[in-house]
Amino acid sequence: MRLLTDVAAIVALASLCAAQNSSTIPSEVPLYGNSPPVYPSPIGNGTSNAAWTSSYSRARALVAQMTLEEKVNITRGYTGKCVGNSGAVPRLDVPPLCFADAPDGIRGQEFVSAFPAGIHVAATFDRDLMYRYGHALGAEYRGKGINVALGPVAGPLGRVARGGRNWEGLSAVPYLAGACMGAITRGIQDTGVIAAPKHWLLNEQEFRRRESDVGEALSSNVDDRTIHELYAFPFANAFREGAASAMCSYQRANNSYGCQNSKLLNGILKTEFGFEGFVVSDWGAHHSGVASANAGLDMVMPDGGYWGQNLTEAVNNGSVSAKRVDDMATRILASWYQLGQDEEFPAVGVYSSTVKHEPIEVQDDHPALIREIGSAGTVLVKNVKNALPLNNPKFLSVYGYDATVKSTPWQNPSRFGGGYEVNFGWDILNGTMITGGGSGSNTPSYVISPFHAISDRIARNRGTIRWDFDSENPYPPYFNSEACLVFVNAYASESFDRATLADEYSDNLIQNVAVNCTNTIVVIHSAGIRTVDTWIENPNITAVLFAGLPGQESGNSLVDILYGDVAPSGKLPYTIAKSESDYGTLLNSSVSFDYFPQDNFTEGLYVDYCAFDKDGIEPRFEFGYGLTYTTFNYSGLDVGQVAANTAEYPDPNVPIVQGGHPQLWDDVLTVTVNTTNTGNVPAAEVAQLYLGIPDAPVRQLRGFHKIYMDPGQTATATFALTRRDLSVWDVVAQQWRLQRGQYNVWVGASSRDLRLHGTFEIVEEWAKHARANRGRTP
Template sequence: MSLRPIASVCFLATVSAFTANAQSVPAERANEARIDKLLKQMTLEEKMNLIRGDVEPAATNQGQAGYLPGVPRLGVPFLRFADGPPGVLTRIAGQAQTATMGVAATWSAKDAEANGVAIGREARSLGIDVVLQPFINIDRDITFARGYNTLGEDPYLSGVMAAGEVRGEQAQGVMSQAKHYVAYDSDSYNIFVDQQALHEVYVAPFEATIKAGVASIMCSYNKVNGAFACGNADTLKTILRDELGFKGFVTSDWGGVHNVHFINQGLTMEMPGEVPADSPFAGMMKTYFRTRPEDTGAPSKPNLAALAGMLGGTIPEETKGGGMDMNAFPMDSDNATMRSALKDGSITEATVTAAARLVLYEIDRFGYLDGKQKHNVTAQDLEGNGKIIEKTAEDAAVLLKNEGGVLPLKKDASFALIGPTAGQVAAIGTFGERSPGMPERQVGPLEALKKLAPGAKVSFAVADDMTGVPIGAGMLSHDGKPGLERVNEKGVKSVDATLDFTKTNGKALPPNSVVTWKGEVTVAKAGAYWFYLQLLGTRGILSIDGKEVGRSGAVKGTVHGDVQHATQDNGLPTTDGLDNVRRAVELTAGKHAIEVVTSIDTSSAPVQVRLNWMTPEARERDHAAAIAAAKNAGTAVVFVWTRDKPHFELPGEQDKLIEEIAAVNPNTVVVLNTSQPVAMPWIDKVKGVVEMWWPGDEGGVAEAKTLLGLNNPGGKLPMTWGKELTDYAANSPAHPERSTKGVDGKTTFSEGVLVGYRWFDDQKIEPLFPFGYGLSYTKFAMSGLTVKAAGDGGVDVSVKVKNTGSVRGDEVPQVYLDAPATRPAGVQFAPRTLVGFDRVTLEAGEERGVTLHVAPRAFEYWSVDKKQWVKPGGQRTMMVGSSSRELPLNAVVPE
């Protein structure tokens, strides 16, 4: 991959070209008469094939999350559903895009739409019809295992960005599926939330996507006020259909159906529907929309080991846990199926027809009945999408601290880059439901910086070597003889001095090889040894002393075709592009039994297997080398990372590393690759901090350009960065009912509308960095605020923004509305609420007027008593500035 400067104008031109070349879909409305005619020709079972997932035939299966059979007899095509966000997850690796929280940090609807364009184009390339994104739950609880994948804590920001993404995706002829509806904002599965907060906070982003024409919505796993979200008449019928006028289809989250009668409460489609018998999900996901006779055999049990492997396991730095608890997942709650329900009349064929009609409506609206689908796999637009990814990563950069102008780095200076994510880009953070990325396209910040600043004196210290070295031949034996015993799929035995079979050393094994290695490893001293099972083209399990230590995450019957992706188990692949199963094992001095067992994935790629490790002594040497490198450099740049496990904390000894480096180098800069806030015990000891999120395949270049000032960071925080975890509403010790554990098994969002910065403002809690915060390498001033009534009942807010510094940069004027002077009894208001924003680029010295429209809804609240939106009386004030806590301009809203 080449290093290339990407100008904003080129970026926007590229996006415009993408959109212009897209198919003219979706149509505003479908052909109702055509749909009616098709439904009249369908049998009951054919209608079921429009509302129940199935298993795609192996010959064409792309390993996507879901498959809908369609009705081939009548020309109704099948649909493929693929996971995200971001990007597209199939058996073929897609490009890694900037993490969703990074997209939110751009505060740019243009960037959001461009990312939608890239996602839609990638989906078309990979033969996908429905992309399971945007993810628009609220980042209410930063300990929520999936909170990192949201678009931030504010419903307005989330809605604007989500709507932009939907427009970009669907302009490519691909259906978007907004998820997860609704109040899926905690690891608890039993949520209680009042109707005002439900409407104003949790439903609001979904309403924005509906206005953008989203084709489908995914209902969530949790209960909402006592009923499962996928069978909740209040949220699915009253709110989604009646109040919001949604015309598309509602798909269950995978395994989110617990009763066939959910279809009577507003559910359209069951996913995954039929589950392969050998899938690890078979024991935990029942097919309720089944019309054939029930299986009479004993029910299978979930393959917990396989599921644990799929979720990534615990790498050595993540000693404090985090992540999803599969034991808490709601299991089946009823035995009746569609077959029995139709027979006893509790579900009618008319209900099935109505559900099938909703799906057929979108199939027709998108032109799929007229052949506008694309199911063949073709080359991805790596360069075109790559430009979008790099531009997004640059726009997402948030400068949190810049004491003494330590940044940007001078191109002829001396600096040390420290940390594994300095050598390799932290493209995806955690594998999850997203594009796995392409290691062959990834350029690390170190390499990028050397090319962009050839006159600089650059050193590198890995500090935490995640690739390690092969276990030496002198430490491996079997039956008292040197080397490990190898047994292949035919039972043929041989001996290998080391376990190191890769393309790098020219010893990769033939495709579809199945091999087991057994023997002993001898260690001289007791201690924590970090073992790295590294694979590609195969799956593997590592056992020590007869106990399974770790396994690769590719699992047959799950969501990406049983193909082992290089980024799956460690986030960072090895430096030569292998998947990396890393585990810490305490060993006593002496011999220990060791076994590696492989099995076939479906890639048919050469089988690569290597067993590396890092001894305690090697780790100590690397740590010392990092301190020495920092001491001998003019500036020390420490790259730190997290996969959001543990929460609100950097994994391993990264905090200690920063402290020690800052002690030997007064010019220490920290680059964060995270997706949620982390504690910063070292914040007063370093001069610079820049948040780069998980920036995608092209992020290493974006990081280098940001450090060097070739990109002026203009991103803003999409969440409040607290000083303590307990500062957040969901984690307040005074309110245990709000936590995941809740009280008496119930989690109550008792903070109401006071989510994120609203809670901090209401409780007068000083954050470390406020919502909407972000510095720049230049300075800006705002003036001339005016607020005028608009014809639609809203207002137009105008402000002048001036770049008072010496370099080009971006600013985001943010508009907040205060609470009404007169508050109706029983109605909750935040001290201030975001109601408008825009991102503007200004040359040095340039001033520009910006006008932002604030819609009438911003002035209304949801009346629980009246069950409608109501505008309160009393004076309101608009405030404008650069963050939720920096609002120097204000003006009274005209009556």
């Protein structure tokens, strides 16, 4: 064990030297490139609420009966029926915990649902759907006897436009990602399943995320303020909702590996966020014995070669304290008790497809929810010449490889779930895409393709449909066709970052169809940002839909939108540029072949639309953008008064609970606005609130409210802003701070379609405030 510690120290020292020798790292910025030590690891106390107090009391009593070897055993992962399995203590009736992927559906099992991907759920901007999504996921995990669901995902946040796993996450905008993280976590855990938000923290690219023969894993070098205001921000929502586990990441953070980074684990997670649960490593993210234990890691997956007997020895020789191991075991068991898994939790029902077993069906009525989310997360970005909704057409032409299911799951499991070992062999012509690749993929029991659903609808009208799924230049055109639908996609996966945000084959296909069809409708199933400027202004292209990664009901969700059964209401959870170069240094993952590669987040807080605003770049389609089949008017902006007795910093005498200082979650300001459906179609609008905080990006999303309205109906959107929403991270005080000064408030339909503007002011004594200017149009 001493040798392992010394090797880790040498690696850390070499990394630090490499960082200090880099001229691009500003030494005066706190944390940047140098992760400070935070020891000892905080002992979980269970004081966040009465439920945690009870869970900790029971866990401590159980741990007190265990031998050192038994305590160590439950911190170690084993291979077995599940993706991960913890150690058991049979004599005390402590079972192994079953861990399973993925954040959008159980991977590799039968009779389970393939839900929409995280990025698609975020595009709904609908808190109710986010919760119902999490609850349905949790119900399926519970039905299979799975204790821990490995999700939701806010790491990657989505800093890099071509990041391979952005689709698993929930938006590069921390407020939207946080709202999703909180609602999904609460939904999962309301079913009695432990949620494990991941990957904590700063895991923003796939290239060199892990150590290899080339050298150590990449180091994400990020300053203290950016960590708090951007990357850790959405995780706080998950912890606030009681997440009982958290998964640490592969890469290094400020030159310390994520699963032995004491600042991230002991400092931010367990101290600032008051985390009561247990930290589990990503699979193969364990790099040391003593160092990771003392830095705050509580459980290792899957085999834990550095722990086991080695951890027992470390306790016996004093390298790791007995209290630390007691805390590891207590956190794990307290989480088990907290979710009620000690009573009537189903037996593990996870099986290999090659083993005969009794089927366990857990789909329930989830297809209806999947269909609803699929439609709600579909974003209409162009619609001219009354192209959509379709008016019960009698003749349609369908083109493109993405329109139908063309490959079988066992030929290409990365298309529809299963393993992810074949990701590198994905072929663009292999059929419709409902999920991305890797451990975040899911396994549908069936897939309703777009062509399947369109065919059913055409059949109802006794119409005609013609198709060509294979040609780049379909010919001849069908001149009786009322519309030509072209289906393309943009794939992404774990293990590699995207090479491009568009592809020549798909762009050629779209343009070739449009040459011969004056009513060409483009549908893109995309794992993230997809640029469109080679053809978007073509007058024959009348409508464009970003259909995301909608899950197994893909075709039904889309047809509901195409035929107007559901008016589109999705909004873009990212910014689509006119040119890939507009993303600047945030386009590609960093490419470094140094032994200690460094990735410097020099942009700080300025990612996605904040970067476009800062640099004065006009996007093609901005964050929050999305059209529908009606129009909306905004009026009556009312910015209330800042709550009295709102001090500059949270009260230091108030104990921290899980999710951070409780005063950060206090509502301190309420903003209301009226929205009116001024068209002829019932539809939902997402009113979005952007806040101008002093000494911060000019506008930051700090509220959204989705409201369904009939024609002529007016509804009120209410935004409750918390202390955290108005604060910045003070790197000197190491606290969230409310600053003096004037704050701008904008409400509108996107980050650039800002209909109303108001202000409020926080002045001396932190309790006085000025009434807002109301309802001004900018």
